[in-house]
Amino acid sequence: MMGFILSVSYFLLSVVTLLDCNGGSGVSAQLNDDVLGLIVFKLDLYDPFSSLASWNEDDDNPCTWRFVQCNPVTGRVNGVLLDGLGLSGKIGRGLEKLQYLKVLSLSHNNITGSISPALALTDKSLERLNLSHNSFSGVIPTSLVNMSSIRFLDFSENLLSGPVPDNLFDNCFSLHYLSLAGNMFEGPIPSTLSRCSLLNGLNISSNHFSGNPEFLNGIWSKKRLRTLDLSNNAFSGSVPDGISALHHLKEILLQDNQFSGPLPTDIGFCLHLKRLDFGDNLFIGALPESLQRLSSLTFLRVSNNMLTGEFPEWISKMNSLEYIELSSNGFTGTLPSSIGNLKSLNYLSLSNNKLTGNIPMSLVSCTRLSVIRLRGNIFGGSIPEGLFGLGLEEVDISHNELKDSIPLGSSKLFETLLTLDLSKNNLQGNIPAEMGLLSNLRYLNLSWNNLQSRMPPKLGFLLNLTVIDLRNTALYGSIPGDICDSGSLRILQLDGNLLNGSIPEDIGNCTSLSLLSLSHNNLSGPIPKSMSKLNKLQILKLEFNELSGEIPQELGRLENLLAANISYNQLTGRLPDGSIFPELDKSSLQGNLGLCSPLLLGPCKMNVPKPLVLDPYAYNNQMGDHRRRNESSIPSKSHHHTFLGISAIISILAALLIIFGIIVISILNVSARRKLMFVENALESMCTSSSGSRSPSRGKFILFDSQSSSDWISNPESLLNKASEIGEGVFGTVYKISLGSEGRTLAIKRLVTSNVIQYLEDFDREVRVLGKARHPNLIALKGYYWTPEMQLLVTEYETNGSLQTQLHERLPSTPPLSWGNRFKILMGIAKGLAYLHHSFGSPIIHYSIKPSNILLDENFNPKISDFGLTRLLRKMDKHVMSNRFQSALGYVAPELACQSLRVNEKCDIYGFGVMILELVTGRRPVEYGEDNVVILTDHVKVLLEQGNVLDCVDPSMSEYPEDEVLPVLKLAMVCTSQIPSSRPSMSEVVQILQVIKAPIPHSMEVF
Template identity: 65%
Template structure:
C-alpha cells in the first residue's frame, strides 16, 4: 500500500508540474507575440529603401534574433531597439506600446515626419529615448513618456513647435540628460524643469525660440547648460556658484543684459564659457581669474567695458579667446605669452592701445590672431611672423614700420593676411612670394612708397590682392597673374604709371579688376577680353588713350564698367554692357563717341582703297604716261578705279550678302509654316471658352523654336482656363501650369493678363512684348511667346518647379525643411544679378516695378528666376484699378517716392524692393506684421536691432546653421538699399559686386561701411 501511495503521489506531482508549465507557456507566448506584433506594426508604417529590416519576419516565434533588436536574457522580452542613421522614413505609430519591457529606444538620424499622436504612450519601462535628427513636427505630447523612469531624453534637430507645458516635467526625478535643441519651441522654460528635475547633469535647449528670464541655478548637478540661440532676456542672477560641477556654460546669441554674476569664478570646473552676442555690460567680475580650467572663452559682441583684465594672460589652459566687439580699454597684457596652448585669439574692435607685446611669439600653438579695429601702435613684432599662423588681421590700427619677413612656418600655413589701414611703410619683402597657401592679402591704405614686386605673382593660391591707396608707384608687373587664381585685384588710388600689362589676360579667374585713380597710360589691352568671368571693371581717372577694344563686347558677365576721366576715343564696343553704360561711366573722355556725351568724338576709321589713274605710270618698256595710256585707265579721267584686291573683296561681300538673304527668306518661310498650325491650335483652344463658341482671330508669336510643337501641344485645351491648373495670381493676371505635347511633355506657365485698357491693338502689344522676348538671363524667367486677341492676351513663360519664394518663406508645409542659408544666399545673389541685367543691359533700363517674393520663382536647384519683369513698360496705360491693387498687394515693398500722386518709376524703386526682400529672406518675417496691439515694420525692426548691436536676433530661427560673416553685411546692405533718398541707394551692379565679395571665402574684402 505504501508503494502504491508513493506512486500515486509521484504521478500527481508530475501532472501538477506539467500543468504549471503549460499555464506558464500560455502566459509567456502572448507576451512574445506582443513584441513581434508591435515591431511589425512599427515596420509596416515605414519606408525602408535599403531593406535593413528584412530580418523582421512576423512568422518568427521571437524577435530576439532580428537585427537591431536586443532582448533581456532572463525573460526573453525586447529591451532595446536602436535604428540610427538608416534613412528610414514614415510616421511613428503606436506599435511601440506593445513593447512593455523596452528600456532603450533610439531612432535618430532618419527621416521620420509628422506629429506624434497625443494618444501615443511609450512603455513606462523606458529609460533612454532618442528621436534626434528627424523631421518630426507639432507639439510634444505631455503623456508620451513616463518621466518617472526616463533618464535620457533627446528630441533635438526636429521641427517641434509650441510651448512646453509645466506638467511635462512634473515627475522627472530620474532625468539626467535632456536635449530639445534645434527645434522651433517657444515660450518660457517650464518652472517644473528647475524645481523637479534636480538630477539633471546635461540640459540643452539651444536653437529654439524660448524666452523669458533665467532661473536654473537650482539645478546644482548640472555639468552642461546650453541655452544658446534663443530669446532669453533679463539679468543673469547671482548664485551660479551653487552649480559646483558645471563644466560648460553656453548662453550666446540671446538678449541677456547687465553684468555677469560676480560669483561666476567660483565654478572652478568650468572649461567652456560662451556668453557672446548678448547685451551684457560692465567690467568682467574679478572672480573669473580663478577659472584656471577654462579652455574656451567667448565674450565677444557685447558691451563690456573697463580695462582689459591683465589676468587673462595667466589662464594658461585657454586655447580659444574671443573678446571682440566690446568696449575694453588699456593694453594687451605682457603675460599673454603664457598662453602656450592658445590657438585662436581675437581682441578686435575694442578701444585698446599700446604696443603689440613681443611675448606673443611664445604662443607657439597660435593659429589665428585678430587685433583689428583698435588703436594699437608701434611696429609689428617680427616674432609674430615666426609663428605658424594661418590668419593674421592687424588692420585699422596705428601701426608703423615695414611688413616683417616671414618664417618657413608662416610660408607654409598662412592663408589670410590683413594689415590694411595702418601707417606701414617701406618695400615689400621679396620673400612674400614664398607664401604657398595665401588666399587673401590686404595691404591697402598704408604709406609704403614702394613698387609692386614681381614676386607677388608667385602666390599659387591667392584669390584677393588689395593694395588700394598705399602710395605705390612704378608700373604694374605683368607677373601678377602668373598663378591664374586671382579673383579680385584692387590697385586703386595709387601713383602707378605705364600701360596696363597685356599679361592681365592671364588672370582668367578675375571677377573684379579695379585700377582707378592712378596715372596709367596707353591703350586698354585687348587681352582683357579673355577674362570671361569678369563682372566689375574700373579704370576711371587715369590717362588711358586710344579706342576701347571692340573685343571687350564679348564679356557677357560684365555688370559694371567705369572708364570715365581718361583720354579714350572712338566708338564703344557694340556688345555686352557697353551700349547701356550711363553718362557717369563715360564722362571725361572728350574723344569718346556716345550720344550721352557732349562735344566731338574722334574716329580712327581707315580710308577706302581708291586709286587715281593720273598718279600711276603708264609707260611699258620705257614709255611715259603721255606716250601710252594705262591698262587700268577709263575714257573719263574723273572715274574712280579699284584695285584687284578691292574688287575681290567687294565680290565676296556681295556673294555673302546674297547667301544671308536667301537663308533668311527660307527661315522666315519655315517659321511661318511652323507657326500657322500652332496658331490655329491655340486659337481653337481659346475660342472654346467663348460664349459664342466661334473661333476668335488671334495672333500667336513664339520666340523660342523649342516651344513649337504639334497642333495638340496643350494636352488638355481646357486646362488653360481651368481653376485646377491655376498656380498663382497677381496684379497683372492669373498664371496657369500647362503641359506641352512636345518632347518629354514639358511644362510651361501661361499668364492670362488682366482685362484692362492698357493695350489697344496688336501692334502696341507686339512692340512691347517683343522687347521682353529678347531678355535672356539665367535669373530671369524666359518669355517664350504670346497669344493675342482683342479679348485675351496670354504670355507663354518658363515654368519653375519649386514655386515662389513667397511659398518657401511663408507657405511651407511643416513636413518641408526650411530654406538653408546657402539657398537663401543663392536666391539673394541670383535675384541681384537678374535685376542688374535688366537695369544695365538695356537702354532705357527695364524696371521691374513689382519686385516681391511672389515674383521670385525657384527652379529645381533653388536658383531664383524673376518673373513679371518689364510689365511696367505698360505702366502709362494701366488703369487706376491695377495701380491701386499694386499698392495694396505690395505693402512694405513700395519705395517711399512712389507714394505721391505723380508716379515716377526708375531703377531705384527696384533697389528699394530688393532691400526689403533681402530682409524678408534673412529674417523669415513679412515686411509688415500685425499683432494684437501693435504693428511691426520689418525695416524699422532690423535697423533698431542693428543699432543696439543685436542684429543676429532677427535671423530666421528656422535656420539651424548660417554664416554670421555673411548675414551681418547682407543685412547692412539691405538697409542701404531701402534708404529714403533714392540717390543714396546703390545700383544693382554695385549690389552684385558687394554680394560677390561677401560670398567669397574672404569676408574682409567687403567695401568700407558694410
C-alpha cells in the same frame, strides 16, 4: 494592401490588450506583445533603405531583429535603437506594448507629427529617450510628467514649440541629462526644474525662452551639474551670484542673450571649468578677478559686450587657455609682456577695443598661436620680429598705428598663412619679396600704408590667392604681367598709387576677377582687348589715369559687368555697343575729350571717320540722323571770336528749318497711319454688321527666330484651342502649347485687352524691345500675335514650374528646396533684375516681383517672367491695377501706394527683399491667423533685433550654412527699407551676394 495590414495589426493590438485586461495571458502571448508592438510601430514609418527588413511578424520573438536589444534572461525587448536610418512617418501606438523597454533612440531621422502621449505608457521602465534631430512639432505632452524612471531625455533639433509644461519635472528625480535645444520653445523656464537634483547636463539653447534668470538660483543648487547651455535665447537681467556652488561645472555657455549687469564675481570658484562663453550680451564692468583661479580653463569668450577696465595682467596666469576672444568691448591699457606665458594659446582676438602701447615681443613665445586679431586698437611701434616666424593662419593687425617695415616671413609661415591684413597703419619700407612664397595665402590687404615699394613679384604663383588690396600704399613701377597666372584672383585693387606703364595684356588671364580697380594712378597706353575675356567681371574702375586710344569694342561682351568708370583719361572714339557701356552716366565718362557720347561736350574723335548720311526713307531714324548731322555741322566756339559769321548763322537757320519740317512730316505720317487704321477697322466693322455674321479677325503671328514669321492665322482662337491652360495672372492667362512638326513646347500669354497698345506698329516696337532683353535669368520672348481684339505673347516654357509652386504648393513626395538651390535662385533673380535695370537706355522696371513670376528650369535656374508688361499696358484701368496690387500683397513697395512719389527700380528691390525672406523662411509675406496677421518683414525684423533671426529659417531645410543665411537675411532687411533711397541698387545686391557666397575677411572694405 498596407492599409489592410495596418487595420489587422491594430485589431490584433486591441485584442491582446483586451486579453491582458481580463487576465488572459500566457508566456507565448507575453512574448508576442513585443513582436506585435514593434510591427505596429513599424507600419507607421517609411523605411527608404529597408533597414527594418528583418522585422517579421511571423517570428516568435524580435530578439534577432536588427536594431533591437533584448534582456538575455527574460527575452523581453529592452532597447530599440534606430538612429540615423533615414526613417520618416510618425510614432504610433505600438510602443505601448513594450512594457520592459529601457532605451528608445530615434535620433537623426525625419519623423514628423507630435510626440505621442503613448510614450508615457512605458514609464515603468524607460530610462533613455532620444528623439533628437527629427521634425517633431507641437507641444510636449503633459503625460510625460509620469516618466519617473527617465535618466536621459533629448528632444533637441526638432520643431517643438509653445511653453514647456510647468509640471513636467514634478517627478524628475532620476533625470541626469536634459536637452531641449534647437526648437521653438518660449516663455519662462519651469520652476519645477529645480527638483531635478541629479541633473548633470542641461541644454536649452537656441529657443525663444525669455524672462529674468531667477531660475538660475535653483540651477546653482545642482551640485552635480557639469554642463549648462542657455545660449541663443532671449533671457535678460543680471546673472545672480552663487555659481561657485557648482564645484563640478565644466562648461557654461550664456552667449547670444540679453543678460546685463556685471559678470558673476564668484565664477572663478568653479575650479573645474574648461569652457566659458558669455559673448554677445550686455554685460558691463570689469572681468572678475576670480577668473585667474581657473587653471583648467581652455576657452574664454566675452566678446561683443560693454566690458571696461584695463586688460588684466593676471590673464597670463591661466596657463591652460587655448582660445581668448575679448573683442568689441572697451578694454584699455597695454597688452602685458607676460602674455607670452600662455604656451597653449592658439587663438587670440582683442579687436575693437582701446588697447595702446606696443605689441609685446613675448607673443613669439606662444608657439602654438595660429590666429591673431588685434584690429581696431591703438597699438603703435613695429610688428614684433619673429611673429612671422610662427605657423600663423590668420594675422589681422589692421586699423592701428603701427610703423616701420613688414617683417620677413619664415618657411613655416609660407606654408600656413591664409589671411594677412595690415591695412590702415603707418607701415613703411618695401613689401618683402617673400610675399610670393606664401603658397596658401587667400587674402592680402596692405592698403592705406606708406610702403613706397614695387609690387611683390611672383604673386601670380599663389594658386589660392583670391583678394589683393594694395590701395593707397605709394606703389610705383608697372603692374607685373604674371599677377593673374594663378587664375583664382577675384578682387584686385591697386587704386591711389603711382603705378605707370600700360595695363598688361596678360590681364586677360584673370578670368575669375569680379572687381578690377586701377584708378588714380599714372597708367598709360590703350585698354587691352584681352580684358574682354574677364567674363565674370562686375566692377571696372579705370578713372584718373592717362589711358588713351579707343575703348576696345570687344568689352561689350562683358555680360556680367554692372558698373564701370573710365573718366578722366585720354580715351577717344565710340563706346562699346554691348554690356553696360551704352548706359554709363556722365560721371563715368567725363574728362575724356575725344570720347563719343551725347552726355559729353566737346569734339568726338574717331580713328576711322564715318560720314553721316541723311536717308529720307528711313522710318525710325529720321530724327536721330538729322540731330547728329546738325550737331556735327555746328562749328566750335573759338577763343579769338566773339560772334558767329553770317554764313554760320544761315547754316544754323537752315538746319533748324529742316528739323522742324521733319518733325511736322513725322507727326502727319503717324496721324495718317492711325486714321487709316481707324477707317479700315470701321469699314470692317460695318461690313461685319451688315452681313449679319462676324468673320474671324486677321492678325500676324510672328516668331522672332523663325523664317515663317510672316504666316497668317485666320482664326486666333484655333491657336488656343490646342493649348492647355497652366496659369492666370493680372496681366492675362498663360497656356502651354506645342508648335511645329518638331513638337516645340512654348508658353503663350493672352494679354488682358484693357487699354493695350492699339496700333500694330507701336505694339511691334515695344515687343521687340522686350525681345532684345536676353539674359540667362529672363524668360526669352519668342514672338507675338496681334489683332485689335487679341494680343498674345510667345515665351519659353520651363519644366519645373514657378517658385510659388516649389515653395508653397509642392506635393509631399517632392523634396523641399535645398539651401544651395535657394541661393542659386536668389542670385539668378538678382542678376536678371540688374540686367533689366542697368542694360537699357531707360530701366525696365518689373513692378511685380513675386514667386509666381519666377519660373524654374530643370536645374532650378530662375527665369523672371512678365517683365516689361507695363510698357504694353501703359494705361491699365483701376480694376486691373487694384487686382494687381491685391495679387502681390506683401511684395508691393510702400511708395507705389502714393501717386506723388516718383516710382523707379527701387520698387523691384523691395519686392526682391521680400522674396529673400520668403525663400529663407518658407513663409508667405502675409499670413492670417485666427486672431492676428503676421507681416513677414516685421516678424524677421523683430527676430533680428532680438538676436534670434535664425529661428525663422525654413525648418524643411535640414542643413544650411549660418554664415550665408544670416547676411542674406540682413540684406533682405536693407532691401525692404521703407525709404526707397536707402535700398541698394540691384548691381550692389549682386555684388553683396557674390561676397556672401565666397566670404572674404573684412569684405566690406574692398569697395
